[in-house]
Amino acid sequence: MDTPILEMRNITKTFPGVKALDNVSFRVAKGEIHCLVGENGAGKSTLMKVLSGVWPYGTYEGEILFEGEVQRFRGIADSERVGIAIIYQELALVPEMTVYENIFLGHEVRRGATVDWNETVKRARDILRKVRLDVNPATKVKDLGVGKQQLVEIAKALSKNVKLLILDEPTAALNETESENLLNLLRELNRQGVTCIMISHKLKEVISIADTVTVLRDGRTVCTLDARKGEVSEPVLIKHMVGREIENIYPRRQRKPSDQVVFEVRNWSAYSPTLGRQILRDVSFHVKRGEIVGFAGLMGSGRTELALSLFGNAPRYQVKGEIRMDGQPKQFHQPADAVAAGLAYVTEDRKAKGLILIQDVKSNITLANLREIARRGVVNDNAEVKVANEYRVSLNIKTPSVEQKVRNLSGGNQQKVSLAKWLFVKPRVLILDEPTRGIDVGAKFEIYTLMNRLVEQGMSIVMISSELPEVLGMSDRVYVVAAGRIAGELPIEAATQEKIMELATG
Amino acid sequence: MSFVQDLQKVLRENVREYGMYIALFVIMAIFAVLTNGLFLSSRNISNLINQTGYIAVLAVGMTLVIVIRHIDLSVGFLAGFLGAVAAIALVQWKLPVPAVIAMVLAMGTLAGSITAFLVTYFGIPAFVATLAGWLIYRGLLQLATAATGTIIIPNESFNAIGNGYIPDLPFLGFLPGHGLTLLLGIVGIVLLVLSQIKGRRTKLAYGFEVLPREIFVLKLILLSAIIGVVCWVLAGYNGLSWTAVIVLLVVGIYHFVTTRTVLGRHIYAVGGNPEAAELSGISVRKITYVVFASMGFLSALSGILFTSRLQSATTTAGTLFELDAIAAAYVGGVSAAGGVGSVIGSLIGALVMSSLSNGMNLMQIDISWQYIIRGFVLAAAVIFDATTRRRGR
């Protein structure tokens, strides 16, 4: 425990207009699980990218020592060679390839000049057993859920003889059971001698798993806390991360929702020709004015598909059923129709479906409602900047300017941009799909407060969330979805974690 | 010397943008030296612009097609075929010139819409759909010219589109050379300077980063000088050609639409991430229609320019235009990954490519070597683009 396995000394990394890391020092002892926490844009991912060679030697200042030796990684291959493996915030698997191909991608098992597929499959089986993933190695990755894909990522890392495993928000897209499995797996790997660094915004799991926690704020190390000495607790972490205390993370609302039903769905069914199966059956629900309706359920229960099919993504699904807004029947052939009727949908998958990464913050924010800032089809650039800056301030989006490319923002801040885009549409019904995935506690609180403000102004919110505390803390009413059906409806007074889980696993 | 440092910084940060201009400048300078100034003669520059015209309009349309992640291989023979249609309408049907032009442009737009239909409705890759178009239009061109062979067009006003010049105004006789051309040049410079100054002011008012004052002035002087010199040179011959006017109009309108309008934003959004655009309420189908229809329209325009320039329709008109247009767009900085590319860039790209041909022709370089050299320049341009893009990440 004396010599640290990793020591990063005085790391400074600047991007045009941003000092992402400012003289950060970071020590990880051999054999521990070390959690890295901090607000969105604090520099966590950047620090890990420096470590793994994504940002090669020379693009940062400072020194990296691994197992006591100074390292100058010129790329990821270099860091892998000494035994560092990193699993990024966004998964890096090839969806069209099989599990075993993915595991050995880039370091295939060879016999002579050709790949030895039999040996590959055999080894893949062994590793999959190690990560306790019970799938046929010949399954294509795209046919696995996110939770299992995450395990494949870990298997891939293990296949490389890893000494230090880095996971950047591994549980962000997982539900509670899956997260618990993953954490158990980490504990086990840890016992077998793998040192782990984990970045997470879920403080509960940080507390449950960490030996040591380092807090970053604005690109600087705030402190390193030792959990084994009992230094780590949720309020302490929040205070160090945000710089102030947050009393109740789920702020209460003053007003009750009205009785007027704004949005109603009856007997909604959807069939997916690409998947070749029925994904939604007979779903009926309604949303009242000024109400937050939570949709709970397991990953893959069909909540996202429900939102997408309602939102006019017709070519993907064959739908049947009725949509009513203010009692008027509506048909949405394409998302544009849904938007025009006052519906908005903030996707869970912001990179693939929500944002245009190569464009700047302001273009992304105004994209869905350009007409508002245009006259006779000509965009008023100044108005655009003004609007974008308003949202930058009100959502506290961390970016040097609204002209920064969204690609360069940290994960949580990208989520805020995606949210801003839909707020600017000023919808009557806002569908939020995993609105706080990857968002830090401070920003979560801000988003919840914002949601409250919106419903108090008369907006209605449908919140799809896999985080039960969030569903329970924010909703007026909860629907539980299981296997493409509504498994139950609970008034908030009657809803508990147990009841929801019971319905969800039904 | 902070001025030099500023200049270095600006150049380093904008190599990608300025690279093309510098390349064009260097190529022109090299040919000027190698041809003892013949390349820069009024007559040759005028010629060069007219030669570039029919490729430039295609390149403009192609830019948008590539921006939305498609390609259009059919444009060359579509232009050739529609040129033949124009010739037949003029010569055999004796239709008036404006009617012919309107008809041909409408046909081009329709042809583009058909491509869009194949791409959006059946989901056929544009590469294949337009390869089919390439074959079909080539066949149609041969059918149209089968009976007569080359169709000579004796209509002067039609031929003026590709060969004529804007008239001079008598009261500008005191100006040396072609007065109206000089006047337009001066007006152009004034408008440019005013709009640049206004743009910089608003940016400053918003607290954005702008070019340092001296660099900004330098940029204005350079841009004005380019416009001034080009107009001066042209005025020394016959003045501005109708082709140049048409190309400037097309580029101007497309530049405005792509950079300033809702439609333009939607096009780039679809190119940047079609799925996100669709879910933001933008109809990807509609944008695809608009872009391919515009491509068809510009193909028709290109056909008119070319036919008029040759004063006839031939059986091979339009051969390889599509590849010239694609090359011009890539030299001008579009990205096959979608969402990136500018209309002005493609115009410069077209000028680079046709300067090469023109200059090497003047030097009487063998055609085989011309192809090889142009190939190298294309590769170099794209390599430059890719590396500077990566560094700028």
Ligand SMILES: Nc1ncnc2c1ncn2[C@@H]1O[C@H](COP(=O)(O)OP(=O)(O)OP(=O)(O)O)[C@@H](O)[C@H]1O
């Ligand atoms: N390639 C880049 N170019 C420019 N700026 C960048 C780039 N990558 C990161 N940044 C900036 O560096 C800062 C730190 O980003 P980083 O991704 O490390 O944050 P993070 O702590 O991982 O946040 P999150 O919890 O939201 O993922 C942010 O301000 C971000 O905008």
Ligand SMILES: [Mg+2]
């Ligand atoms: Mg991150």
